[in-house]
Amino acid sequence: MTSRTTDWWDTLRVAEAPADAPAAFCADLGAESLLAAYRAGLFPMPAPDEYARWMNEALYEDRVASGAIAVPGGAGELPYQVSWWSPDPRPVIRPDQARLGRRLAQRLRNRLDWCTSVDRDFGRVVSQCAADREPRWLTEDLRRGLLALHERGRAHSVEVWQGTELVGGAFGIRVGPVLSLDSMFHRRPDASRVAVADLANRFGAVGGLLLDAQWDSSHIRSLGALPVSRQHYLDLLRGGPAADPPPIDLLPAARLT
Known part of the structure; x- marks a missing residue:
């Protein structure tokens, strides 16, 4: 099939x-x-x-x-x-428009134990995104497909660490100039917001044009998402140059402020 x-x-x-x-x-x-x-x-x-x-x-x-x-x-x-x-309109986050918010930025400047990485623990990020969620749309069949895409270098995770503890993250699929965000999680307040801002920063640095937020909501808008028409989204997806994989380095989260 x-x-x-x-x-x-x-x-x-x-x-x-x-x-x-x-x-x-x-x-x-x-x-x-x-x-x-x-x-x-x-x-x-x-x-x-x-x-x-x-x-x-x-x-x-x-x-x-x-x-x-x-x-x-x-x-x-x-x-x-x-x-x-394929919703219409489609909420997207441009790399230079991802928002932490003033209060979180102030807190991050004093959180020197918070760091971020990419693709360091993809499987655990996916598992954490699936945990305690209802309905459980992240089924075993989908997880197997995502893991296979990760092995091919097309699915990526971002991890937020407090010391050695994984406290937040997000994952998505890279296609052309777009990284489509599938899910995020947090185990500390605002850790998922840090994950999205970090991924936007890294993806923009390698030529990425958009993070696709998929479903519109007030929370997604607070991260910097803006709705665009589906046709505009499809034109960018199909017409833009392909971005490289985001860099995987372990970096201080405070750099995002």
Whole structure:
């Protein structure tokens, strides 16, 4: 299924997909399918249980039948366990617009034991992002696909350390000039905010144009995200030069202030 699905993502007309519903349903969460979907401007939301799968079918079967929501193989194949989204508008963070906030910046100047790194502990960051979350969209199938992408150098994590303790982090997928942020976590106040600011700083330094925040919210706006049209996002994703991987060095978080 993977090679067929990969080709299918390339032909999906994402710009014409619903703005407030899934663009597609497809159960393939393998590394090749994930990467092709992110390149097309999509991200996955697996259903964590049978009830969620049933809700997907109940809510969207009419749009699938009409062709508004795509399914590989046509209407006879209905893998409602994974929906793929491309919201319109799309919240994005430009590297020079990521915000710590004045109070956090002041605190960081005095927190000399806080440091950040990239790709030092990808698996643990993903596990921490999945812990204590409901609904559990970060399923085992998705985690396996993400780990495979990390091994290929396409999925990256940022870690926030207090001494030797992992207190926050975030991870996402790098495609062209965009790094699509999938999730973040904190075990100390504002550690996830530091993670996003750090990743924006590093990604901008290697030619990255955007952090894709995926879902709009007041919290995402407070990090510096601004909504852009889906078409504008797709144009940047497909037309910009590819960024290099972010540097992995262990660096003091205070440098971000």
